[in-house]
Amino acid sequence: MSQILSQKIKVALIQLNGSSPNKLDNLNRAAKFIEMAMQKQPDTKIVVLPECFNSPYSVTKFREYAEVIDNKAKSQSIDFLSKIALKYGIILVGGSIPEIDPQTNKIYNTSPIFNSKGDLIDIHRKVHLFDVDIPNGITFKESETLSPGNKLTTVNTPYGNVGIGICYDMRFPELTTISARKPNNAFAMVFPSAFNTVTGPMHWHLLARSRAVDNQIYTILCSPARNLESSYHAYGHSLICNPKGEIIAEAGEGEEIIYAELDPEDIANFRQAIPLSSQRRFDLYKDISK
Numbered sequence: 685m686s687q688i689l690s691q692k693i694k695v696a697l698i699q700l701n702g703s704s705p706n707k708l709d710n711l712n713r714a715a716k717f718i719e720m721a722m723q724k725q726p727d728t729k730i731v732v733l734p735e736c737f738n739s740p741y742s743v744t745k746f747r748e749y750a751e752v753i754d755n756k757a758k759s760q761s762i763d764f765l766s767k768i769a770l771k772y773g774i775i776l777v778g779g780s781i782p783e784i785d786p787q788t789n790k791i792y793n794t795s796p797i798f799n800s801k802g803d804l805i806d807i808h809r810k811v812h813l814f815d816v817d818i819p820n821g822i823t824f825k826e827s828e829t830l831s832p833g834n835k836l837t838t839v840n841t842p843y844g845n846v847g848i849g850i851c852y853d854m855r856f857p858e859l860t861t862i863s864a865r866k867p868n869n870a871f872a873m874v875f876p877s878a879f880n881t882v883t884g885p886m887h888w889h890l891l892a893r894s895r896a897v898d899n900q901i902y903t904i905l906c907s908p909a910r911n912l913e914s915s916y917h918a919y920g921h922s923l924i925c926n927p928k929g930e931i932i933a934e935a936g937e938g939e940e941i942i943y944a945e946l947d948p949e950d951i952a953n954f955r956q957a958i959p960l961s962s963q964r965r966f967d968l969y970k971d972i973s974k
């Protein structure tokens with residue numbers, strides 16, 4: 685059986701309280717926590733930050749914090765993250781940051797991904813915007829200021845391929861399935877996220893476990909820490925779920941670093957025991973996009 689994950693690897697999730705109005709403070713805090721993570725477990729290969737880790741998570745703030753993402757003339761946050769990835773020789777999924785496209789003036793919620801040399805290898809612009817209205821719960825409308833991305837993202841790493849989505853993207857199973865199946869063959873789906881205290885208790889664990897079990901891959905969800913002084917109360921509970929649907933590491937609500945080892949044997953064994961991929965009936969699913 686060909687292995688979609690080439691070796692055991694350790695990942696670290698940084699559950700950061702990054703919603704201060706001061707961007708530089710947020711970046712410095714991320715750097716401090718990544719340093720702590722790497723000092724504690726230096727064999728870590730992939731590090732993940734939360735959604736909107738360098739800015740408040742607020743539709744009225746995205747434009748103010750937005751940066752042009754250009755690999756040559758690096759923006760403040762891109763330059764910062766690139767140096768961290770290089771310093772520790774890690775794959776860094778740099779959470780997400782508000783991005784502005786200077787050509788169109790559109791704003792995106794964008795995850796930048798770096799290789800161990802500090803190169804920006806891809807960006808994922810959140811494809812499904814978080815527009816919800818839950819009575820007595822939460823009303824949020826990212827589309828008031830954000831535009832949706834128009835591509836799905838799977839990145840190559842030396843260990844295999846990794847799919848990237850941002851938060852609400854995890855509610856759309858097709859996005860993960862496209863990363864997990866041929867030709868992408870991702871071994872994990874990483875979601876920088878920021879669920880809240882209404883939808884977190886309802887669906888956070890369920891969605892992580894569902895996407896993992898549907899596709900027999902790891903799912904990796906990294907949230908900000910809960911900060912009751914900010915306008916948006918993040919759920920916390922960053923977690924890593926294995927291909928069997930078991931949560932193998934989970935944070936609480938405060939600032940915390942969690943780690944887990946991803947094991948190719950876990951993927952192979954579970955796929956052998958329950959061989960979903962050869963049992964699928966694509967002859968019957970043809971009309972799904974209608």
Ligand SMILES: O=C(O)CCC(=O)C(=O)O
Nearest residue numbers: 814851852878879880883
């Ligand atoms: O899907 C949810 O319940 C939360 C999504 C969210 O907070 C986001 O997309 O930022």
